[in-house]
Amino acid sequence: TIEIDKIIIEVSKLPDPKVIENTAKIMVNEGTPLMPDSPQFKVVYHVTFDKNNGDTEADPGQKSVTAPAKTLDSLPKAPEKEGYQFTGWNTTAEGDGLPFDTSYQVTEDMTVYAQWIPESYTVKYNVTENGGKGSISDQKMIYDQKAVLSGFAANTCTVPTGMKFMGWSTDKDAVSTMYLDQEEVLNMAGWQNKTITLFAIYEEKDAVEITYQSEDVTKGTVAIASESVRPVSETVGGSVAVPATGYRFVCW
Numbered sequence: 183t184i185e186i187d188k189i190i191i192e193v194s195k196l197p198d199p200k201v202i203e204n205t206a207k208i209m210v211n212e213g214t215p216l217m218p219d220s221p222q223f224k225v226v227y228h229v230t231f232d233k234n235n236g237d238t239e240a241d242p243g244q245k246s247v248t249a250p251a252k253t254l255d256s257l258p259k260a261p262e263k264e265g266y267q268f269t270g271w272n273t274t275a276e277g278d279g280l281p282f283d284t285s286y287q288v289t290e291d292m293t294v295y296a297q298w299i300p301e302s303y304t305v306k307y308n309v310t311e312n313g314g315k316g317s318i319s320d321q322k323m324i325y326d327q328k329a330v331l332s333g334f335a336a337n338t339c340t341v342p343t344g345m346k347f348m349g350w351s352t353d354k355d356a357v358s359t360m361y362l363d364q365e366e367v368l369n370m371a372g373w374q375n376k377t378i379t380l381f382a383i384y385e386e387k388d389a390v391e392i393t394y395q396s397e398d399v400t401k402g403t404v405a406i407a408s409e410s411v412r413p414v415s416e417t418v419g420g421s422v423a424v425p426a427t428g429y430r431f432v433c434w
Contacts, residue, residue, distance in 0.1 A: 247288040254284050271294040271296060307382070314342060314382050329366070344387055346384065402423055
């Protein structure tokens, strides 16, 4: 059996000799007159499946239609692409051609292209788990499309007393953040789970410097001039007022 990519067949036994050009694969038996109506004249069209920027190839990557059949008996195993859903095959890479499936009539060698749509996932915000107040609406994200995380203050959320908002993390007990407030993100970690929950992370405010001084040093003095106190984890020690003779301490 001979397989020929392109052949020009001169049919001399017909009443009116003519030239037949066929760009399909043609299977013929050696030594047999090559007539278009001959059982040995078999036209085979090949369909190539292009992954169209996918991560894996279709399996198999090519299938054939042998006359008199006009359609494929089945489609190959679809390719895969991270962050995208395979939606089918099309006669153009851009998807503006004709859909291709087992009902498509194949009349020539052709290439069809995988079509993809990006996955979507949802970001949920938890402000209250670590003591804050307020709420932020869920945010829909699209794979390979940049987006800005919702703002903490912009949604009138408030921090616990003595704390400050640092950012977001998928771990509610985190001591550091994964994302800053209103950070631009792309393909967030864990998108495959379809839902990502971000917890507001708070940190104690910086220490406050408290200064103690006498209204009038002639009327009294203070034992401790100042102290530094963190607003949540520490308590104020205070100072001792030492009144001068003839005076008594009233208040700070």
